[in-house]
Amino acid sequence: MGIMVKRSPSFSITGKKFNVIILAAGVGARLKPETDFVPKPLIELGKQRAIDYLIQKYQYISERLIIATGYGADILEYYVRGKYSALNPIFSREDVSELAGPGRSLVYALDHASSKLPTLITFCDYIMEDYISVDHDALGISQRPKPPYVVDPHPKGLAVVEDGIVVNLVENKHLDRTIYGGFTGLAICHNTTLLKSIAYTKALETGFKPDYTFDIIKTYISRIKTIALPLSRMFEFGTPIMLKKVRESLGEQVAGD
Known part of the structure; x- marks a missing residue:
């Protein structure tokens, strides 16, 4: 069995069940040639694949496992x-020629989500060993990792946190600098009705190209008190260099189990 599931599977203290949405539609262009024949969720990491x-x-x-697919949808769906x-x-599928980022993918995925359940959203290239508290509205915010963990120090979106609450998400205008405190894409939204309303409204306003972070999630946290979840025990593999580091780290940990 993989190292993560032995260490930190997620549980709800109150016994709540969720719509769990995994955004996995992208072509993984930055990871080529790894993604020439398989989608990013099927990349091997240690003894398992990322989706595992x-x-x-x-x-x-x-309660509802919803995977947003696009590139390599057939093979990913078959595997899962x-x-x-x-x-x-459940799979929400996009045509590869119409992919427009995780915001659009989320809109499609929310069509399958129950408004009666809270919703957890995650990207497919963040493997998290941190304990994830799911019983409150929350966003996963990156912290400086210690070895062997791997986190991108150049996030596109930064969280503004006051007294443990995420009050804003802002664009990182210094991508050349090492910065932590980035939004990891992990969002726990207990008001799924509101989340759907925001996503669909932003889709209409943007020609069906809403930005996941700055159109959808930023609007949600402006209306719902949302805590910051500091995350540092992560393996992020969005680039070839990071993927190499993750494989080395996971390989070492599996070998030492």
Whole structure:
């Protein structure tokens, strides 16, 4: 069994179940040639594939497991259905020629989400070993990692946090500098009705190209008190250099188990 599921599967203290949305539609252009033949969620990391770590992390809180697919959708769906049929996974599929980022992917995925359930959203290239507190509205915010963890020090969106509350998300205008405190894409939204309303409204306003961070999530936190979840025990593999580091780290940990 993989190292993550043994250390920190997510549970709800109050026993809540969630819509768990994994945004996995992108072509993974920055990871080529790794993604020439398989989508990013099927990249091998240690003894498992990325999607395995994600599903095993959140399977105990999932009432509806929704995976947003696009590039490599057939092979990803085949893999997940074959291995996790007991979870009854749901897939929202986008045409590769129409991909426009995680904001649009979320809009499609929310069509399958129950408004009666809270919603957890995550990207497919963040493998998190931190304990994830899911019983409050929250955003995952990156912290400086200690070895062997790997976190991108050049996030696009930065969190403004006051007294533990995320009060704003702002664009990182210094991508050439090492900065932590970035929004990891992990969002826990207990008001799914509001989340849907915001996502659909922003989709209409932007020609169906809403920005996930600055159109959807930023608007949500402006209306709902949202705590900051500091995360540092992560393996992020958005670039070839980071993927190499993650594989080395996971390989070492698996070997030492």
